[in-house]
Amino acid sequence: MKSILSFATAVCLWLVLVAPVYAGGNIAAGQAKAGICAGCHGPDGNGGADPAWPKLAGQDPDYIAKQLADFKSGARKDPIMSGMAAPLSATDMKNLGAYFASLKAKPGAASDALLAKQGQKIFRGGNATMGVSACMSCHGPSGHGIPPRFPKVSGQNTAYTQKQLLAFKAGNRANDSETMTRTAFRLSEQEIKAVAEYMAGLH
Numbered sequence: 639m640k641s642i643l644s645f646a647t648a649v650c651l652w653l654v655l656v657a658p659v660y661a662g663g664n665i666a667a668g669q670a671k672a673g674i675c676a677g678c679h680g681p682d683g684n685g686g687a688d689p690a691w692p693k694l695a696g697q698d699p700d701y702i703a704k705q706l707a708d709f710k711s712g713a714r715k716d717p718i719m720s721g722m723a724a725p726l727s728a729t730d731m732k733n734l735g736a737y738f739a740s741l742k743a744k745p746g747a748a749s750d751a752l753l754a755k756q757g758q759k760i761f762r763g764g765n766a767t768m769g770v771s772a773c774m775s776c777h778g779p780s781g782h783g784i785p786p787r788f789p790k791v792s793g794q795n796t797a798y799t800q801k802q803l804l805a806f807k808a809g810n811r812a813n814d815s816e817t818m819t820r821t822a823f824r825l826s827e828q829e830i831k832a833v834a835e836y837m838a839g840l841h
């Protein structure tokens with residue numbers, strides 16, 4: 639009996655220490671709502687036919703829930719996603735976050751090695767002349783993000799990443815208390831291309 643109890647304690651401890659915490663969302667309930675999302679974000683969350691449709695697999699659950707809330711409130715604007723988020727409750731958003739966070743991200747790849755090398759400099763060291771902080775200081779050295787504030791940016795489609803950085807730069811995406819708007823404002827379009835290319839190959 640004693641050994642069964644200590645085994646149970648060990649299992650509980652293992653669950654507490656090792657099991658991923660998906661910010662309280664329910665994965666199964668999220669999956670039940672995610673059928674419609676698969677058409678664009680992929681049945682495994684790794685994106686669809688159009689590279690402007692972002693990969694969601696392995697993204698931070700709180701970040702996903704926040705983006706859905708921002709699409710619904712209009713703080714982040716996108717004609718497709720505001721429609722998608724409109725019927726979702728706060729609980730649905732949490733559950734969808736838990737579901738997509740639980741999916742395994744497939745590694746992406748940079749297709750232009752020279753461009754990626756330029757991007758690596760910015761990602762790891764920023765641009766001192768322009769006052770751009772190193773991206774990795776918030777997004778982590780491998781771009782995996784630092785939950786719950788800083789999203790994963792590794793392995794993402796370059797077209798999507800570029801579009802977001804240009805939107806931050808222009809002030810069209812302003813749902814981040816200005817952290818990213820201030821950063822992207824100082825990046826040139828060439829630097830945006832380069833850093834997006836580098837991040838696509840990070841894993």
Ligand code: HEC
Pocket residue numbers: 671672674675676677678679690691692694702703705706715716718719722734801
């Ligand atoms: C018809 C295509 C389409 C469908 C269906 C769709 N999305 Fe999206 N989703 C997009 C596009 C396009 C974007 C990028 C918007 C932008 O450029 O800002 C996006 C962005 C997102 C983002 C932000 C990702 C990030 O990294 O910031 C989340 C989260 C998201 N979608 C979740 C969902 C969920 C959950 C569903 C299902 C309820 C869904 N989407 C259905 C096309 C779609």
Ligand code: HEC
Pocket residue numbers: 692704760761770771772773774775776777787788789790791799802803813814817818821825833
């Ligand atoms: C001071 C912290 C900080 C730094 C430095 C930073 N970021 Fe971010 N980044 C954030 C936060 C916070 C968000 C999430 C904003 C939100 O909630 O919508 C974000 C979001 C993003 C996104 C959107 C991700 C998505 O899925 O839509 C991209 C792309 C990105 N950052 C790229 C970069 C790049 C490239 C750099 C370096 C040039 C950089 N970031 C530097 C904090 C930072």
